[in-house]
Amino acid sequence: QVQLVESGGGVVQPGRSLRLSCAASGFTFTNFGVHWVRQAPGKGLEWVAVIWFDGSNTYYADSVKDRFTISRDNSKNTVYLQMNSLRAEDTAVYYCARDWLTWNFDYWGQGTLVTVSS
């Protein structure tokens, strides 16, 4: 079955960096794009970034552009989110999700919590 497992969350000070990982299994990883979507405590969903199936294209929300970088290692079936210059407003549960038809997210991981606090 399709599985996405996030890891790498934790508590980090403002201005520092953190890298999240999303390990995929149960499907042909190289056929699918992968997104990161976040949810601040008690708030709604916010799309963060996407990487194409072959890594050829990446896109970001304005709120994270120039600070976050999405990448993938198809030999490890893993997608990464490098988060630099973290701010308090980046505090959220970060989900990775498989792209469906380019327009949707059909499978989601269980999420990993990132807390930015001094």
Next chain:
Amino acid sequence: EIVLTQSPGTLSLSPGERATLSCRASQSISSSYLAWYQQKPGQAPRLLIYGASSRATGIPDRFSGSGSGTDFTLTISRLEPEDFAVYYCQQYGSSPPAYTFGQGTKLEIK
């Protein structure tokens, strides 16, 4: 940027009743680009409807989606206890690709 506005913010109904949730876009969007998700407390969202009206794999047929242009609706024909959750609509915008969600509708037991 297209903004999605969901209404009502909270909907209080009883099991067995019909639920109608609304999602309005600030400008016309393609029906292909509109999806609905369900999220229960402590869980990841789950895709319910894509392309405005197509049910995702394994979704019961009591869930249906409709609409076009700027107005979209998620209908749950007969509420089951497990349907009480928060529902989000989501749209895709191209050039460059971007994805936005509505603020959510909480469906609670009356």
